[in-house]
Amino acid sequence: MGQRVLKSLTFWLSEQPAIVNFRWSPTQSWGSTWSFLFTAIAAYIAAATALHLLLTLFRRRRPVPLGPIPAFHSLSVALISAVIFVGTVLSATAEIRDTRWLWGRTKTTTPLQWLLCFPLGTRPSGRVFFWSYAFYLSRFLHLPRTFFTVLRRRKLTIFTLFNQSILIFMSFLWLEFSQSFQVLAILLTTLLYSVVYGYRFWTEIGLPRACFPLVVNCQVVLLVCNLVCHFMVLLLHLFKGGCNGIGAWGFNSVLNGAILFFFLNFYVKKMHSRKSRAADHDEASSTHPGSVNNKVKDS
Template sequence: MGLTLVQSITYWLSEHPSIVNFRWSPTQSWGSTWSFVITAISSYVVLATTLNLVLVLIKRRRPLPLGPIPAVHSLAMALISAVIFTGILLSAAAEIRDTRWFWRRTKTTTPLQWLLCFPLGTRPSGRVFFWSYIFYLSRFLHLFRTFFAILRRRKLTFFRLFNHSILIFMSFLWLEFSQSFQVLAILLTTLLYSVVYGYRFWTAIGLPSACFPFVVNCQVLLLGCNLLCHFGVLLLHFLRGGCNGMGAWGFNSVLNGAILLLFLRFYVKMYFTRKKSTLENLNLEAKSKTLIIPLSDNSHFAFGLTFRDELCGGFFNDWNTAQPIAEHFQ
């Protein structure tokens, strides 16, 4: 029974003819043209800006009730990310198994090298590119979070629009130029997204949240892993005679660097702002919650009761504080 289930999952996620015979082309793949991706990104920016402007003009300050929609969206994104992660993992294993014989003609010797550095001449077809295509399409579903944030009357930032737009464009470049490193990038991203969106669903239905900025820390972890992998790609490119799609990789690296700088700027600002706020709150609580213990007739010793801050490190104890900042990054 268990073996049959595994075989069935493997077939549907890596051996189905639609997956094995996939080919990225304008005639076979929806959304695979430059005009489509440029129009889609432009429409997203215009719609988000217009909606935000309309709510500002009508002086709508209170959040609009969205009901269970954000929670359902988070659950759907967690499941989709988990399926993509499983699919590309099985597909990568199958591609490595089927193409090892070809590696003798290249300087690729290990699966890790293949994951980081596609051989020159790699075409956007087959299993892993099918899941790269599904990942590209799933990027558009992430855009709904921008509109959720606007309707909740959270600040629409340049970083949010830039981040979502660039992530869609980079996913398009992966397919268009058969860029190296994309398999590993999708594995890392979908694994983290399945956890992050699962956590968002968890908190959206009223279950307790973490006492630290969970989403932001996950994003920092993802950016750190991507940075290390980019160094690996660059090293293999010069040592192994070249990797496929390095032009797109260079552009991708510049965009990733811009996102990383903006992210670190927000993260540092967030940390010091919250640290200052925590110190002020500690001072207020120390004054309002002081336990006076007499040590002698004329002296006393004060103990501030700040157990919750001590337990959570005084850092993002409340998800309502962390959420607006974390919203910048998704």
């Protein structure tokens, strides 16, 4: 039974002709032009900002009821991320098996090097790039969460708009320039999204939350893994004859650095705000008559 399931998954997620023969091109791939990319990002920023200003203008303080929509969205993103993760694993395994990424037709390169560093001249076609394209399209499924945040009357931050826009832009660069490192990046990111959005679905249907900030911790783990992998790509490029798409990789590294800076800044401010509120609460409770009586009783 297990073998049948594995064979079925392998065929549908890595051996279909549409996957094997995939090619990234403006004529064959929807959303593969620069004009589409910039138009989509601009429309997203404009729509989110307009919605935020509209709610502010009408001074609506209560959250807009969204019903089961956020929960359904989280479940959808979690499942799609899991499919992309499994498809990428199976496709990368098939590519390694077919030895399409060997440098100089030697057997000295390890699978980890294949995943980190594409050989020079690699074109965006085949199994792995099909799932890279699926990942690029899935990035647009994350955008509604920004509108959920605005409708719930939470603050719309520049970090949110910047982060979502940059992630779409980077996934486009992966395909456009056959950038190295994208395989591991997709695996790490989709694995994290499966956990994070699965957890969000869990909490949005009313189940108990974790006793620690799971989402933030997952984001920190992803950022650390990305930094380590970027350093390894640089070493491979310098000492193993070069990696494909290194120019896009360099720009990608700068964007990742910007995301890390904004994230740390946002995280520090958020933790400082929580500590300030906790301190104010403790101070208020210490001067409350009820708390004084409780202390007397305890003593």
